[in-house]
Amino acid sequence: MKPESNPAGDILSFRATLDGVEHEVPYTQGDALLDCMLADGLDPAFQCMDAHCGTCMVKLRHGEVEMRKNKVLSQRDLAEDYVLLCQSIPLSADVWVNCDE
Amino acid sequence: MLVAGSVVVEENRPVSKMQVRSNKPGVDMSKIGTLESVWRYPVKSMRGEQVDEVFVAYTGVMGDRLYAISSSQAPPEFPWHTNREQEEFVLYSASYKNHATTLKPPAMEAAFKEALNPPYPSADAFALEIKTPAGATLDVDDPAFLESLRDKSEGELRLHFTQKNAVDCRPLSLFSRQTLAQLEQETGLVLDKRRFRANFYMNWDRAGGFYENDLVNRRLKVGDRLEIMVRELDPRCKSITIDPDTAETQPRILKHIARKHNGFAGVYAAVLTEGTVKPGDEICLLD
Numbered sequence: 001m002k003p004e005s006n007p008a009g010d011i012l013s014f015r016a017t018l019d020g021v022e023h024e025v026p027y028t029q030g031d032a033l034l035d036c037m038l039a040d041g042l043d044p045a046f047q048c049m050d051a052h053c054g055t056c057m058v059k060l061r062h063g064e065v066e067m068r069k070n071k072v073l074s075q076r077d078l079a080e081d082y083v084l085l086c087q088s089i090p091l092s093a094d095v096w097v098n099c100d101e
Numbered sequence: 102m103l104v105a106g107s108v109v110v111e112e113n114r115p116v117s118k119m120q121v122r123s124n125k126p127g128v129d130m131s132k133i134g135t136l137e138s139v140w141r142y143p144v145k146s147m148r149g150e151q152v153d154e155v156f157v158a159y160t161g162v163m164g165d166r167l168y169a170i171s172s173s174q175a176p177p178e179f180p181w182h183t184n185r186e187q188e189e190f191v192l193y194s195a196s197y198k199n200h201a202t203t204l205k206p207p208a209m210e211a212a213f214k215e216a217l218n219p220p221y222p223s224a225d226a227f228a229l230e231i232k233t234p235a236g237a238t239l240d241v242d243d244p245a246f247l248e249s250l251r252d253k254s255e256g257e258l259r260l261h262f263t264q265k266n267a268v269d270c271r272p273l274s275l276f277s278r279q280t281l282a283q284l285e286q287e288t289g290l291v292l293d294k295r296r297f298r299a300n301f302y303m304n305w306d307r308a309g310g311f312y313e314n315d316l317v318n319r320r321l322k323v324g325d326r327l328e329i330m331v332r333e334l335d336p337r338c339k340s341i342t343i344d345p346d347t348a349e350t351q352p353r354i355l356k357h358i359a360r361k362h363n364g365f366a367g368v369y370a371a372v373l374t375e376g377t378v379k380p381g382d383e384i385c386l387l388d
Contacts, residue, residue, distance in 0.1 A: 045356035047336065047364045054185060054339025055359045057352050071176070072185050072339050075253055077350075101352070 014063070014095040018044055027090060032068070033097060034085035044099045049086045056085035063095035130385040134305040136323055137278060138380050142298065143195040143229055144241070145169035145267050146183040148345065149298060150196065154379035156205045156219070157327050159372045160265050161272035162300050164203040167227055168195070168241055169267040174256030181267070185339045187253050188348040192234040195241065202226045205377060213326075218375070221264055271332055271369035275313055277303045280366060283310025288357050295345040296354070297367055303384060313368045320387040326376025328387065334365035341366070 016023050016037055025033075025040050034056055037044050046056040054072040060081045065088040073082055085097065142149040145166045156163040172182035184190035197203040203226065206212070206219035213219070229241040239246045247258050266272060276299035285292050294302060301323070305312050316331040323329065337358050342350045358366050 043360065045359040047338075047359050052179075052338070053336075053355075053364075054342070054352070055355050055364065057339070074186050074188060075255075076188060082352075099356075 011090050011093050011095075014090055014097070016042070016044070016097050016099060017061075018042055018099045020100065030089070032086055033065070033088045033090065033095070037085065044085060046086055051084055051087050054084075057082045058085055059083075059098045059101040060088075061096045061098050063093070064091040065089060065095060066091050130322060130387055132306065132383050133321075133386050134277075134303050134384040136378060136380055136382040136384060137302045137304045139378055140298075140300055140302070141165035143168055143197060144193070144231070145181060146185075146190045146340075147231075148191055148194040149295065150194070152204060154204060154377055156209060156375070156377050157273070157372060158221075158266075158375050159218075159272065161268055161372070162266070163205070163221070164197060164227065165300060166267045167262060167264060168229060169261045169263075170247070170250065171259045171261055172254060172256040173259075179269075182250070182254055182256075182258055183340070184343055184348075186255075187250065188343050188350060189234060189253065190250075190348075191343050191345050192348050194232045195229050196232075198228045198230055199226055209377075224262060224264070227262070227264075270335075272372050273301065273329060273370040274299045274335055274367055275301045275303060275331070275370055276335075276367035277305055277310065277313055279305050279308065279312060280310040284354075284358070284366065287361060288354065290351070290354065292354065293345055296341045296343065298340065299367055301378075311362070311366075314365070316386075317368065320373065321370075322385045322387055324376060324378045324382035326374060327372070327378050328374035328376075329370040329372055331368050331370045333369050335367040335369050336364050337366050 010029060011027050013024050013027050014033060016025050023042060025036050027036050034044065034046055044056060047053045051069045052071040057073060060083045065083055067084055067087040069087055070084060073084065139152050139155055140149045141152060141162045141164050143164055170182045171180040175181060202222055206221055209219040231239050231241050231246050233249050242260060247260060250258055276297045281292055281294050314334060317333060320328060320330050337355055339355060342352050342355050358364060
Protein backbone atom coordinates (compact mmCIF):
# COMPACT_ATOMS: atom_id res chain seq x y z
CA MET A 1 0.00 0.00 0.00
CA LYS A 2 1.40 3.36 -1.00
CA PRO A 3 2.28 5.45 2.09
CA GLU A 4 0.30 8.66 2.25
CA SER A 5 2.75 11.12 3.76
CA ASN A 6 4.84 14.11 2.69
CA PRO A 7 8.64 14.22 2.71
CA ALA A 8 8.51 15.50 6.31
CA GLY A 9 6.68 12.32 7.30
CA ASP A 10 3.37 14.00 8.12
CA ILE A 11 0.46 11.68 7.58
CA LEU A 12 -1.76 13.13 4.88
CA SER A 13 -4.57 10.62 4.67
CA PHE A 14 -5.87 7.24 5.76
CA ARG A 15 -8.29 4.72 4.27
CA ALA A 16 -11.70 3.93 5.72
CA THR A 17 -14.24 1.40 4.48
CA LEU A 18 -17.76 2.53 5.26
CA ASP A 19 -21.00 0.98 3.97
CA GLY A 20 -18.98 -1.14 1.57
CA VAL A 21 -17.20 1.83 -0.02
CA GLU A 22 -13.51 2.53 0.47
CA HIS A 23 -12.64 6.17 1.09
CA GLU A 24 -9.34 7.99 1.22
CA VAL A 25 -9.84 10.46 4.03
CA PRO A 26 -7.66 13.58 4.38
CA TYR A 27 -5.91 13.61 7.72
CA THR A 28 -5.38 16.69 9.90
CA GLN A 29 -2.42 16.39 12.25
CA GLY A 30 -3.44 15.80 15.83
CA ASP A 31 -7.07 14.92 15.05
CA ALA A 32 -8.66 11.56 15.72
CA LEU A 33 -9.77 9.48 12.74
CA LEU A 34 -13.44 10.18 13.52
CA ASP A 35 -12.97 13.94 13.38
CA CYS A 36 -11.38 13.65 9.95
CA MET A 37 -14.10 11.36 8.63
CA LEU A 38 -16.82 13.74 9.80
CA ALA A 39 -14.96 16.71 8.29
CA ASP A 40 -14.82 14.79 5.02
CA GLY A 41 -18.61 14.46 5.02
CA LEU A 42 -18.69 10.79 5.99
CA ASP A 43 -21.22 9.31 8.41
CA PRO A 44 -19.63 6.63 10.58
CA ALA A 45 -21.52 5.57 13.69
CA PHE A 46 -20.52 7.33 16.89
CA GLN A 47 -22.05 8.68 20.09
CA CYS A 48 -20.14 9.71 23.21
CA MET A 49 -16.76 10.65 21.66
CA ASP A 50 -15.31 9.86 25.07
CA ALA A 51 -14.25 6.22 24.73
CA HIS A 52 -17.02 4.74 26.87
CA CYS A 53 -19.94 3.75 24.61
CA GLY A 54 -18.15 1.59 22.04
CA THR A 55 -20.29 2.75 19.10
CA CYS A 56 -17.32 3.79 16.97
CA MET A 57 -15.34 0.58 17.41
CA VAL A 58 -13.90 -0.49 14.07
CA LYS A 59 -11.35 -3.01 12.83
CA LEU A 60 -7.85 -1.76 12.18
CA ARG A 61 -6.99 -3.61 9.00
CA HIS A 62 -3.61 -2.06 8.35
CA GLY A 63 -1.13 0.33 9.92
CA GLU A 64 -0.76 1.59 13.45
CA VAL A 65 -2.82 3.91 15.62
CA GLU A 66 -2.67 5.07 19.19
CA MET A 67 -5.83 5.63 21.21
CA ARG A 68 -5.88 8.65 23.51
CA LYS A 69 -7.93 6.64 26.00
CA ASN A 70 -10.05 3.50 26.15
CA LYS A 71 -12.78 2.79 28.68
CA VAL A 72 -14.81 0.26 26.72
CA LEU A 73 -12.76 -2.06 24.54
CA SER A 74 -11.99 -5.33 26.27
CA GLN A 75 -8.76 -7.30 26.11
CA ARG A 76 -10.53 -9.50 23.56
CA ASP A 77 -11.50 -6.51 21.43
CA LEU A 78 -7.93 -5.24 21.42
CA ALA A 79 -6.59 -8.68 20.53
CA GLU A 80 -9.01 -8.71 17.60
CA ASP A 81 -7.65 -5.35 16.39
CA TYR A 82 -10.63 -3.23 17.30
CA VAL A 83 -9.94 0.44 17.87
CA LEU A 84 -12.13 3.43 18.69
CA LEU A 85 -12.41 5.93 15.84
CA CYS A 86 -13.01 8.80 18.26
CA GLN A 87 -9.74 8.19 20.06
CA SER A 88 -7.38 6.88 17.37
CA ILE A 89 -4.44 8.91 16.14
CA PRO A 90 -2.54 7.36 13.22
CA LEU A 91 1.07 6.49 13.88
CA SER A 92 1.83 5.23 10.37
CA ALA A 93 1.00 6.50 6.93
CA ASP A 94 -0.82 3.34 5.83
CA VAL A 95 -3.75 3.19 8.20
CA TRP A 96 -6.87 1.44 6.97
CA VAL A 97 -9.94 0.94 9.14
CA ASN A 98 -13.04 -1.08 8.32
CA CYS A 99 -16.13 0.54 9.83
CA ASP A 100 -18.40 -2.25 8.61
CA GLU A 101 -17.00 -4.91 10.97
CA MET B 102 -71.55 13.63 55.09
CA LEU B 103 -68.44 14.91 53.35
CA VAL B 104 -67.36 13.97 49.87
CA ALA B 105 -63.63 14.02 49.22
CA GLY B 106 -62.76 13.19 45.65
CA SER B 107 -64.37 9.86 44.87
CA VAL B 108 -64.50 8.84 48.53
CA VAL B 109 -67.60 9.35 50.64
CA VAL B 110 -66.57 10.13 54.23
CA GLU B 111 -68.91 10.00 57.18
CA GLU B 112 -68.44 12.82 59.64
CA ASN B 113 -66.58 12.05 62.91
CA ARG B 114 -65.22 8.79 61.55
CA PRO B 115 -61.43 8.32 61.27
CA VAL B 116 -60.22 8.11 57.67
CA SER B 117 -57.03 6.29 56.76
CA LYS B 118 -54.52 7.99 54.48
CA MET B 119 -55.18 5.37 51.83
CA GLN B 120 -58.87 6.29 51.64
CA VAL B 121 -57.99 9.92 50.96
CA ARG B 122 -55.32 8.99 48.46
CA SER B 123 -57.71 7.42 45.96
CA ASN B 124 -57.92 8.10 42.28
CA LYS B 125 -59.19 11.52 41.50
CA PRO B 126 -62.50 11.55 39.72
CA GLY B 127 -62.28 12.13 36.04
CA VAL B 128 -58.79 10.63 35.57
CA ASP B 129 -58.98 8.60 32.41
CA MET B 130 -56.74 5.56 32.43
CA SER B 131 -56.48 4.19 28.93
CA LYS B 132 -54.88 0.80 28.44
CA ILE B 133 -51.95 1.00 26.07
CA GLY B 134 -50.37 -2.40 26.46
CA THR B 135 -49.50 -5.43 28.54
CA LEU B 136 -46.46 -6.32 30.58
CA GLU B 137 -44.94 -9.25 28.71
CA SER B 138 -42.19 -10.18 31.13
CA VAL B 139 -40.29 -8.89 34.15
CA TRP B 140 -36.57 -9.33 34.60
CA ARG B 141 -33.98 -8.62 37.21
CA TYR B 142 -30.19 -8.92 37.18
CA PRO B 143 -28.89 -9.87 40.63
CA VAL B 144 -25.30 -9.06 39.65
CA LYS B 145 -24.80 -5.94 37.56
CA SER B 146 -23.83 -6.86 33.98
CA MET B 147 -24.36 -10.61 34.48
CA ARG B 148 -27.14 -12.79 33.13
CA GLY B 149 -30.63 -11.83 34.25
CA GLU B 150 -33.55 -13.91 35.50
CA GLN B 151 -37.20 -13.72 34.57
CA VAL B 152 -39.54 -13.50 37.57
CA ASP B 153 -43.24 -14.24 37.95
CA GLU B 154 -44.31 -11.55 40.38
CA VAL B 155 -42.07 -9.08 42.11
CA PHE B 156 -42.18 -5.93 44.19
CA VAL B 157 -40.95 -2.73 42.56
CA ALA B 158 -39.56 -0.16 44.99
CA TYR B 159 -38.61 3.46 44.41
CA THR B 160 -35.08 2.16 43.82
CA GLY B 161 -36.18 -0.45 41.26
CA VAL B 162 -37.15 -4.10 41.00
CA MET B 163 -36.54 -5.98 44.24
CA GLY B 164 -33.30 -7.94 43.90
CA ASP B 165 -32.17 -6.11 40.76
CA ARG B 166 -28.46 -5.21 40.58
CA LEU B 167 -27.95 -5.60 44.31
CA TYR B 168 -24.49 -6.93 43.62
CA ALA B 169 -21.84 -5.29 41.45
CA ILE B 170 -18.15 -5.74 40.75
CA SER B 171 -15.89 -2.71 40.91
CA SER B 172 -12.46 -2.30 39.40
CA SER B 173 -9.62 -0.14 40.67
CA GLN B 174 -8.99 0.83 37.02
CA ALA B 175 -12.48 2.29 36.55
CA PRO B 176 -13.23 6.00 37.05
CA PRO B 177 -14.84 7.01 40.38
CA GLU B 178 -18.08 8.15 38.75
CA PHE B 179 -18.56 4.67 37.24
CA PRO B 180 -16.39 2.27 39.21
CA TRP B 181 -17.97 -0.86 37.79
CA HIS B 182 -16.35 -3.70 35.93
CA THR B 183 -18.97 -4.74 33.40
CA ASN B 184 -19.66 -6.91 30.38
CA ARG B 185 -18.22 -4.14 28.23
CA GLU B 186 -14.77 -4.78 29.67
CA GLN B 187 -15.33 -8.53 29.96
CA GLU B 188 -17.96 -9.96 27.63
CA GLU B 189 -18.07 -13.30 29.47
CA PHE B 190 -19.99 -11.60 32.29
CA VAL B 191 -23.21 -12.38 30.42
CA LEU B 192 -22.47 -16.09 30.70
CA TYR B 193 -22.46 -15.98 34.50
CA SER B 194 -25.90 -16.65 35.96
CA ALA B 195 -26.98 -15.77 39.48
CA SER B 196 -29.84 -16.95 41.64
CA TYR B 197 -30.92 -15.99 45.14
CA LYS B 198 -30.72 -18.89 47.54
CA ASN B 199 -33.97 -17.81 49.23
CA HIS B 200 -35.74 -16.95 45.99
CA ALA B 201 -39.25 -16.47 47.43
CA THR B 202 -38.15 -14.04 50.14
CA THR B 203 -36.47 -11.80 47.54
CA LEU B 204 -39.66 -11.17 45.55
CA LYS B 205 -41.80 -9.23 48.02
CA PRO B 206 -41.11 -7.47 51.33
CA PRO B 207 -42.45 -9.57 54.21
CA ALA B 208 -44.88 -6.95 55.61
CA MET B 209 -45.81 -5.41 52.31
CA GLU B 210 -49.60 -5.48 52.61
CA ALA B 211 -49.57 -4.17 56.18
CA ALA B 212 -47.22 -1.37 55.15
CA PHE B 213 -49.43 -0.44 52.19
CA LYS B 214 -52.51 -0.22 54.43
CA GLU B 215 -50.71 2.42 56.48
CA ALA B 216 -49.25 4.16 53.41
CA LEU B 217 -45.79 3.15 54.53
CA ASN B 218 -42.72 2.18 52.52
CA PRO B 219 -42.38 -1.61 53.09
CA PRO B 220 -39.03 -2.47 54.72
CA TYR B 221 -36.83 -5.02 53.02
CA PRO B 222 -35.52 -8.16 54.70
CA SER B 223 -31.98 -8.03 56.00
CA ALA B 224 -29.00 -8.45 53.71
CA ASP B 225 -28.53 -12.14 54.45
CA ALA B 226 -31.91 -12.85 52.84
CA PHE B 227 -30.25 -11.92 49.54
CA ALA B 228 -27.54 -14.59 49.68
CA LEU B 229 -26.62 -15.38 46.10
CA GLU B 230 -25.25 -18.34 44.15
CA ILE B 231 -23.29 -17.91 40.95
CA LYS B 232 -23.01 -20.46 38.17
CA THR B 233 -19.85 -19.80 36.16
CA PRO B 234 -19.49 -20.51 32.42
CA ALA B 235 -17.19 -23.38 33.38
CA GLY B 236 -20.07 -24.98 35.29
CA ALA B 237 -18.94 -24.33 38.84
CA THR B 238 -21.51 -23.18 41.42
CA LEU B 239 -20.11 -20.69 43.92
CA ASP B 240 -21.43 -18.41 46.61
CA VAL B 241 -21.11 -14.83 45.39
CA ASP B 242 -18.73 -14.01 48.25
CA ASP B 243 -16.53 -17.03 47.58
CA PRO B 244 -13.07 -15.68 46.58
CA ALA B 245 -13.03 -18.20 43.73
CA PHE B 246 -15.82 -16.20 42.04
CA LEU B 247 -13.76 -13.02 41.66
CA GLU B 248 -10.74 -15.14 40.90
CA SER B 249 -12.57 -16.57 37.88
CA LEU B 250 -12.87 -13.03 36.49
CA ARG B 251 -9.37 -11.79 37.16
CA ASP B 252 -7.47 -13.22 34.24
CA LYS B 253 -9.41 -11.05 31.79
CA SER B 254 -9.61 -7.91 33.81
CA GLU B 255 -7.22 -5.16 34.70
CA GLY B 256 -7.12 -3.68 38.14
CA GLU B 257 -8.22 -5.04 41.45
CA LEU B 258 -11.79 -6.37 41.54
CA ARG B 259 -14.11 -6.04 44.53
CA LEU B 260 -17.62 -7.26 45.20
CA HIS B 261 -20.22 -4.73 46.34
CA PHE B 262 -23.67 -5.28 47.82
CA THR B 263 -26.34 -2.60 48.03
CA GLN B 264 -30.11 -2.63 48.49
CA LYS B 265 -30.18 0.62 46.50
CA ASN B 266 -30.00 -1.21 43.12
CA ALA B 267 -26.71 -0.40 41.39
CA VAL B 268 -28.40 0.69 38.16
CA ASP B 269 -26.61 2.92 35.64
CA CYS B 270 -29.10 5.75 35.43
CA ARG B 271 -32.71 5.16 36.50
CA PRO B 272 -34.49 2.51 38.57
CA LEU B 273 -36.36 0.89 35.68
CA SER B 274 -35.62 0.17 32.05
CA LEU B 275 -38.40 -0.58 29.59
CA PHE B 276 -38.26 -2.11 26.12
CA SER B 277 -41.02 -3.25 23.79
CA ARG B 278 -41.62 -6.23 21.57
CA GLN B 279 -42.51 -3.81 18.81
CA THR B 280 -39.17 -1.98 19.04
CA LEU B 281 -37.35 -5.30 18.87
CA ALA B 282 -39.35 -6.28 15.78
CA GLN B 283 -38.56 -2.99 14.08
CA LEU B 284 -34.86 -3.35 14.76
CA GLU B 285 -34.92 -6.86 13.37
CA GLN B 286 -36.63 -5.63 10.24
CA GLU B 287 -34.20 -2.75 9.83
CA THR B 288 -31.03 -4.77 10.41
CA GLY B 289 -32.07 -8.06 8.88
CA LEU B 290 -30.86 -9.76 12.05
CA VAL B 291 -32.66 -12.03 14.48
CA LEU B 292 -32.23 -10.24 17.81
CA ASP B 293 -32.55 -11.75 21.26
CA LYS B 294 -34.43 -9.27 23.44
CA ARG B 295 -32.10 -10.14 26.34
CA ARG B 296 -29.37 -8.09 24.65
CA PHE B 297 -31.25 -5.00 25.79
CA ARG B 298 -31.27 -6.02 29.47
CA ALA B 299 -34.57 -4.39 30.36
CA ASN B 300 -36.57 -4.82 33.55
CA PHE B 301 -39.93 -4.62 31.79
CA TYR B 302 -40.60 -5.98 28.32
CA MET B 303 -43.86 -4.57 27.06
CA ASN B 304 -46.30 -5.51 24.34
CA TRP B 305 -48.05 -2.40 23.15
CA ASP B 306 -51.58 -2.47 21.82
CA ARG B 307 -50.47 -0.45 18.81
CA ALA B 308 -48.22 -1.50 15.96
CA GLY B 309 -44.83 0.05 15.23
CA GLY B 310 -41.65 0.30 17.22
CA PHE B 311 -40.29 3.00 19.50
CA TYR B 312 -43.73 3.96 20.83
CA GLU B 313 -42.15 4.11 24.29
CA ASN B 314 -40.20 7.15 23.08
CA ASP B 315 -43.50 9.05 22.92
CA LEU B 316 -44.14 8.30 26.59
CA VAL B 317 -41.29 10.39 28.02
CA ASN B 318 -42.59 12.55 30.90
CA ARG B 319 -45.83 10.62 31.02
CA ARG B 320 -47.16 8.53 33.88
CA LEU B 321 -48.07 4.90 33.51
CA LYS B 322 -49.84 2.49 35.79
CA VAL B 323 -48.65 -1.10 35.62
CA GLY B 324 -50.94 -3.67 37.21
CA ASP B 325 -52.97 -2.79 40.29
CA ARG B 326 -50.70 -0.36 42.07
CA LEU B 327 -47.35 0.47 40.51
CA GLU B 328 -47.12 3.94 39.02
CA ILE B 329 -44.08 5.02 37.05
CA MET B 330 -43.02 8.00 35.02
CA VAL B 331 -41.03 7.53 31.85
CA ARG B 332 -38.14 9.96 32.26
CA GLU B 333 -35.80 9.66 29.31
CA LEU B 334 -34.66 7.66 26.34
CA ASP B 335 -32.12 4.91 27.01
CA PRO B 336 -28.74 5.67 25.37
CA ARG B 337 -27.18 2.42 24.26
CA CYS B 338 -23.60 1.19 24.48
CA LYS B 339 -21.46 -1.81 23.62
CA SER B 340 -23.44 -3.96 26.06
CA ILE B 341 -26.19 -4.58 23.49
CA THR B 342 -23.69 -5.96 20.99
CA ILE B 343 -22.99 -8.95 23.24
CA ASP B 344 -24.87 -12.18 22.51
CA PRO B 345 -26.42 -13.32 25.82
CA ASP B 346 -25.73 -17.00 25.11
CA THR B 347 -22.29 -16.92 23.49
CA ALA B 348 -20.78 -13.56 24.58
CA GLU B 349 -19.77 -12.92 20.95
CA THR B 350 -20.10 -9.30 19.90
CA GLN B 351 -21.87 -7.85 16.89
CA PRO B 352 -21.00 -4.13 16.72
CA ARG B 353 -23.38 -3.65 13.79
CA ILE B 354 -26.41 -3.57 16.11
CA LEU B 355 -25.15 -0.57 18.08
CA LYS B 356 -23.94 1.19 14.95
CA HIS B 357 -27.41 0.85 13.42
CA ILE B 358 -29.11 2.26 16.52
CA ALA B 359 -26.60 5.13 16.60
CA ARG B 360 -27.12 6.06 12.95
CA LYS B 361 -30.87 5.48 12.65
CA HIS B 362 -32.20 6.14 16.15
CA ASN B 363 -29.71 8.65 17.56
CA GLY B 364 -28.27 5.95 19.81
CA PHE B 365 -31.47 5.32 21.80
CA ALA B 366 -33.57 2.18 22.14
CA GLY B 367 -35.96 1.73 25.04
CA VAL B 368 -36.61 4.13 27.89
CA TYR B 369 -35.85 4.68 31.55
CA ALA B 370 -38.51 5.26 34.18
CA ALA B 371 -38.76 6.44 37.78
CA VAL B 372 -41.12 4.91 40.32
CA LEU B 373 -43.85 7.15 41.71
CA THR B 374 -45.88 4.59 43.66
CA GLU B 375 -44.47 1.22 44.67
CA GLY B 376 -46.27 -2.01 43.94
CA THR B 377 -45.96 -5.53 42.61
CA VAL B 378 -46.07 -6.49 38.96
CA LYS B 379 -46.39 -9.73 37.03
CA PRO B 380 -46.53 -10.79 33.37
CA GLY B 381 -49.93 -10.06 31.89
CA ASP B 382 -50.48 -6.89 33.90
CA GLU B 383 -52.16 -4.13 31.98
CA ILE B 384 -50.23 -0.95 31.31
CA CYS B 385 -52.38 2.16 31.42
CA LEU B 386 -51.59 5.73 30.51
CA LEU B 387 -52.44 8.12 33.34
CA ASP B 388 -51.63 11.43 31.68
